[in-house]
Amino acid sequence: MRHTIPFVGVMTKRNLSLGAAALFILPLVGVLLFSGCETESVTQTDIKVEPNYAGLPVGQSMTLTASGWNNYRWSLSESSIGHLSAYTGRSVVYTATAGRGSTQTITATADASVSTTESSTSSSTNGVPSTTTTTPYSGAARIIHQ
Numbered sequence: 001m002r003h004t005i006p007f008v009g010v011m012t013k014r015n016l017s018l019g020a021a022a023l024f025i026l027p028l029v030g031v032l033l034f035s036g037c038e039t040e041s042v043t044q045t046d047i048k049v050e051p052n053y054a055g056l057p058v059g060q061s062m063t064l065t066a067s068g069w070n071n072y073r074w075s076l077s078e079s080s081i082g083h084l085s086a087y088t089g090r091s092v093v094y095t096a097t098a099g100r101g102s103t104q105t106i107t108a109t110a111d112a113s114v115s116t117t118e119s120s121t122s123s124s125t126n127g128v129p130s131t132t133t134t135t136p137y138s139g140a141a142r143i144i145h146q
Contacts, residue, residue: 047139061095069110077105109138
C-alpha cells in the first residue's frame with residue numbers, strides 16, 4: 001500500500017529523505033519524552049559475612065565481620081541456642097550456648113537508600129521528580145554447633 005502525502009513546493013530528493021526520517025524519529029522522541037526513564041545513584045552490592053560457614057563448640061565464641069555496606073543490624077535464626085554481643089556494628093561476637101548439632105544462621109542487614117530519578121513531563125513542574133527508596137541488603141553466616 002502506498003501513501004500519498006500532499007506537498008506544496010518543489011519536491012527534491014533531499015526533502016523526501018528528510019521527510020521519511022522525520023516520520024521515524026518523531027514518534028520515537030514522543031515515546032522517550034512521555035514514558036519516563038529511571039536511574040539509580042547507588043551501585044548495588046551484596047553484604048559479605050566472614051566467616052560465612054563454621055563449626056563452633058557449645059560454650060565457645062567467635063567474631064563475625066560484615067562488609068559491603070555500612071550500619072549493619074545483626075539477627076539470629078534461633079535465639080534459644082546462642083547470643084550476640086551486639087545487634088549493630090560492623091563486627092559482633094557470637095556465642096553458642098546450647099543445641100549441639102544445631103545450625104544457627106546469623107544475618108547482617110544494611111539499608112541502602114537509593115535515589116531514583118524518573119524523567120516525565122507530566123509528573124512534576126520540572127519534569128524530573130525524585131524519590132528515595134530504602135532497600136535492605138543482607139548477608140549471612142551458617143554456624144554448626146558442635
